[in-house]
Amino acid sequence: MIATLDDLDVEGTTVGVRVDVNSPIDDDGTLADDARLRAHVDTLSELVARGGRVAVLAHQGRPGGDEFVTLEPHADRLSELLGQPVDYVDATFTDAAREAVRNLDDGDCVVLENTRFYSEEYMEFEPERAAQTHLVQGLEPVLDAYVNDAFAAAHRSQPSLVGLPTVLPGYAGRVMESELDVLGSIEETPEPRVYVLGGAKVPDSIDVAWSVLEKGLADHVLTAGVVGNVFLIADGVDLGDASSDFIYDQGYWDEIDRAADLLDAYGDRIALPRDVAVARDGERHELGINALPPGDGEAAMDIGSSTLEYYQRILTDAETVILNGPAGVFEDECFQTGTRQLFGAATERPMSIVGGGDTASALRQLGVEGFSHVSTGGGAALRMLTAEPLPAVTALENAPEQPAADD
Numbered sequence: 001m002i003a004t005l006d007d008l009d010v011e012g013t014t015v016g017v018r019v020d021v022n023s024p025i026d027d028d029g030t031l032a033d034d035a036r037l038r039a040h041v042d043t044l045s046e047l048v049a050r051g052g053r054v055a056v057l058a059h060q061g062r063p064g065g066d067e068f069v070t071l072e073p074h075a076d077r078l079s080e081l082l083g084q085p086v087d088y089v090d091a092t093f094t095d096a097a098r099e100a101v102r103n104l105d106d107g108d109c110v111v112l113e114n115t116r117f118y119s120e121e122y123m124e125f126e127p128e129r130a131a132q133t134h135l136v137q138g139l140e141p142v143l144d145a146y147v148n149d150a151f152a153a154a155h156r157s158q159p160s161l162v163g164l165p166t167v168l169p170g171y172a173g174r175v176m177e178s179e180l181d182v183l184g185s186i187e188e189t190p191e192p193r194v195y196v197l198g199g200a201k202v203p204d205s206i207d208v209a210w211s212v213l214e215k216g217l218a219d220h221v222l223t224a225g226v227v228g229n230v231f232l233i234a235d236g237v238d239l240g241d242a243s244s245d246f247i248y249d250q251g252y253w254d255e256i257d258r259a260a261d262l263l264d265a266y267g268d269r270i271a272l273p274r275d276v277a278v279a280r281d282g283e284r285h286e287l288g289i290n291a292l293p294p295g296d297g298e299a300a301m302d303i304g305s306s307t308l309e310y311y312q313r314i315l316t317d318a319e320t321v322i323l324n325g326p327a328g329v330f331e332d333e334c335f336q337t338g339t340r341q342l343f344g345a346a347t348e349r350p351m352s353i354v355g356g357g358d359t360a361s362a363l364r365q366l367g368v369e370g371f372s373h374v375s376t377g378g379g380a381a382l383r384m385l386t387a388e389p390l391p392a393v394t395a396l397e398n399a400p401e402q403p404a405a406d407d
């Protein structure tokens with residue numbers, strides 16, 4: 001059982017709030033999209049309105065990556081979104097950070113620096129070991145409670161996610177609560193249940209497919225995007241050099257064997273594209289499987305209209321549709337059709353659940369609306385959709401309780 005903000009005595013309490021505001025960053029270092037910040041406004045504004053002293057913890061990017069930047073722009077944007085000053089301090093758990101946290105008054109909010117500026121926060125630990133890290137040891141003395149609203153990072157067992165709730169009373173924020181409500185009860189969603197796996201994270205998608213087919217959670221798995229291309233090659237289709245080279249360059253060549261094993265075991269429940277779209281003379285050109293391989297340099301960038309018809313027929317009977325990853329290279333206008341129409345068809349079903357950061361941004365860009373639930377999580381949602389526990393959620397379940405006010 002996880003405690004929520006309803007169980008937290010907030011007034012005058014100093015709360016460390018872990019959010020996931022990991023966002024796309026423009027070349028000039030500014031935020032390219034604030035969707036993940038907006039998602040946490042309910043939790044943060046509730047905590048400040050109830051008189052909490054709020055210290056925000058978050059990561060941004062990965063060490064060495066282009067988006068590995070400070071959280072100053074995030075603090076500025078949060079100020080605007082919350083309609084009150086939100087301070088930023090360029091420290092996470094040092095004296096400067098502790099002082100900033102100690103100086104908070106009731107209703108104040110400060111954003112601490114990118115947790116991943118410290119190497120321990122990019123490692124995975126068991127909760128007890130994570131509790132011994134510098135970040136947790138440095139912050140514990142100045143915090144009374146911990147709120148985890150970072151559902152999108154809940155599949156990581158990093159110190160700010162599993163260490164803090166080992167030493168502090170832990171609560172789910174409003175984003176975490178609503179994600180767990182919907183995604184935590186996937187087995188209870190109505191059947192038939194169809195999983196649509198697209199996008200480019202082939203190993204993750206194959207893991208999900210194995211898991212949901214093995215557990216009987218999926219009546220059908222529809223493949224699209226790079227995932228669909230890998231399944232086509234596994235099925236003996238010659239997709240041509242451009243698509244094969246792409247898969248090889250991504251390090252996904254071994255996934256073809258895994259996809260073939262999956263087809264051997266559960267082929268009757270896995271649907272493969274019947275045609276693909278390539279770029280020819282600068283335009284979208286569709287090719288049936290029998291017309292493959294495509295011309296030199298032509299890569300399969302989207303599913304074609306026969307596939308859409310076929311998949312839409314399967315979706316017609318679905319009571320629950322779970323989607324992750326775009327059906328094609330939606331960033332290019334020529335290859336948006338698959339994603340727009342397939343995801344659009346899913347919104348017609350009684351229950352439609354979408355996971356994935358790129359997927360959510362594709363849907364916003366394409367104006368596809370009407371899902372039962374759009375998750376803030378990519379990898380975390382995927383893991384949850386296989387009914388697997390998330391380490392940060394387990395850590396919250398095991399967190400100590402908040403002592404009574406007069407203890």
Ligand SMILES: Nc1ncnc2c1ncn2[C@@H]1O[C@H](COP(=O)(O)OP(=O)(O)OP(=O)(O)O)[C@@H](O)[C@H]1O
Binds near residue numbers: 201225229358
């Ligand atoms: N046929 C294709 N060939 C190449 N790239 C493709 C193809 N289909 C989809 N993609 C790419 O897949 C990417 C999105 O895949 P990804 O698996 O990262 O999505 P996501 O799960 O929503 O994101 P995340 O897990 O990062 O939140 C897009 O950039 C899109 O261009």
Ligand SMILES: O=C(O)[C@H](O)COP(=O)(O)O
Binds near residue numbers: 152378380
């Ligand atoms: O964007 C995400 O999926 C989360 O913020 C987790 O980021 P990570 O994959 O870099 O751990």
